Amino acid sequence: xxxxxxxxxxxxxxxxxxxxxxxxxxxxxxxxxxxxxxxxxxxxxxxxxxxxxxxxxxxxxxxxxxxxxxxxxxxxxxxxxxxxxxxxxxxxxxxxxxxxxxxxxxxxxxxxxxxxxxxxxxxxxxxxxxxxxxxxxxxxxxxxxxxxxxxxxxxxxxxxxxxxxxxxxxxxxxxxxxxxxxxxxxxxxxxxxxxxxxxxxxxxxxxxxxxxxxxxxxxxxxxxxxxxxxxxxxxxxxxxxxxxxxxxxxxxxxxxxxxxxxxxxxxxxxxxxxxxxxxxxxxxxxxxxxxx
Ligand code: A2P
Numbered sequence: 001x002x003x004x005x006x007x008x009x010x011x012x013x014x015x016x017x018x019x020x021x022x023x024x025x026x027x028x029x030x031x032x033x034x035x036x037x038x039x040x041x042x043x044x045x046x047x048x049x050x051x052x053x054x055x056x057x058x059x060x061x062x063x064x065x066x067x068x069x070x071x072x073x074x075x076x077x078x079x080x081x082x083x084x085x086x087x088x089x090x091x092x093x094x095x096x097x098x099x100x101x102x103x104x105x106x107x108x109x110x111x112x113x114x115x116x117x118x119x120x121x122x123x124x125x126x127x128x129x130x131x132x133x134x135x136x137x138x139x140x141x142x143x144x145x146x147x148x149x150x151x152x153x154x155x156x157x158x159x160x161x162x163x164x165x166x167x168x169x170x171x172x173x174x175x176x177x178x179x180x181x182x183x184x185x186x187x188x189x190x191x192x193x194x195x196x197x198x199x200x201x202x203x204x205x206x207x208x209x210x211x212x213x214x215x216x217x218x219x220x221x222x223x224x225x226x227x228x229x230x231x232x233x234x235x236x237x238x239x240x241x242x243x244x245x246x247x248x249x250x251x252x253x254x255x256x257x258x259x260x261x262x263x264x265x266x267x268x269x270x271x272x273x274x275x276x277x278x279x280x281x282x283x284x285x286x287x288x289x290x291x292x
Contacts, residue, residue, distance in 0.1 A: 013040045016117050031120040041180045046099045057127035059160035060153040062086040064124040067111055080122050081108050084290055086152040090159035099152040106292025130285045131253045133162055135276045139251035144172040145264055147256030150289035151185045164206045171211040175227045178219040228263045247272045252284040261286050
């Protein structure tokens with residue numbers, strides 16, 4: 001098989017960064033300033049914003065973010081247009097990172113995709129979510145299953161020392177239509193493997209626990225197919241040299257589109273894994289990726 005760990009991506013993403021002078025605070029309630037925007041493809045972008053000093057969150061959680069909507073034609077009043085976004089940055093980061101799809105007619109993302117460094121967004125500082133370590137029982141191997149922008153909460157978890165302290169092995173699968181859509185995740189995995197701060201926090205060799213398994217469905221790549229099909233055929237287990245998921249050793253988090261989440265849930269139940277929650281930790285947890 002092709003060596004997924006050594007997969008290299010041609011990245012032609014465009015990044016804009018704000019000068020420090022542009023990072024001013026606003027009088028708007030819950031406003032944060034955009035510090036960096038990267039366009040990965042014509043459908044995907046990521047951005048970083050200032051972090052409210054009081055905001056504490058657990059890796060994998062989401063917050064409501066957005067912009068002011070258009071003025072009401074009758075009253076001229078504007079209402080905030082907010083959506084749930086997983087925080088993609090780790091909890092120790094000074095800034096917050098988000099990863100988003102661009103939907104042409106989407107009420108929020110049709111506007112949000114045009115933000116520039118120095119602009120402001122609204123961020124409600126009340127993090128919640130189920131893709132957290134607390135919702136899983138202790139286990140040996142952690143599987144993270146994402147499609148598209150569902151990679152975002154895992155971008156946070158994969159930079160959290162606890163992920164490597166709690167598990168012997170961490171396998172992240174990412175299914176996208178094209179290789180360009182894998183770029184955000186592929187670059188992040190590369191940067192984690194070379195991250196000196198993480199190495200200092202977690203200890204040398206932590207990155208050896210991390211396995212990356214990207215697949216595409218509509219463009220040729222080293223590994224093609226929906227991850228669900230590759231699990232059913234057993235190919236993913238053969239490629240990685242691990243046994244199929246079992247409730248004694250394996251824990252899993254799912255974040256993707258609705259049908260993906262439902263298909264994987266059905267598969268996990270066949271394997272004997274049960275869905276957990278913050279209040280009742282079990283073997284797997286699931287959350288829907290944001291779609292505008
Ligand atoms: P496919 O191209 O076969 O639909 P999207 O960009 O539409 O959100 O999809 C992201 C990725 O998720 C695509 O590669 C898509 O494959 C895949 N996908 C969509 N639905 C499912 C599903 N039910 N199970 C597994 N993968 C899925």
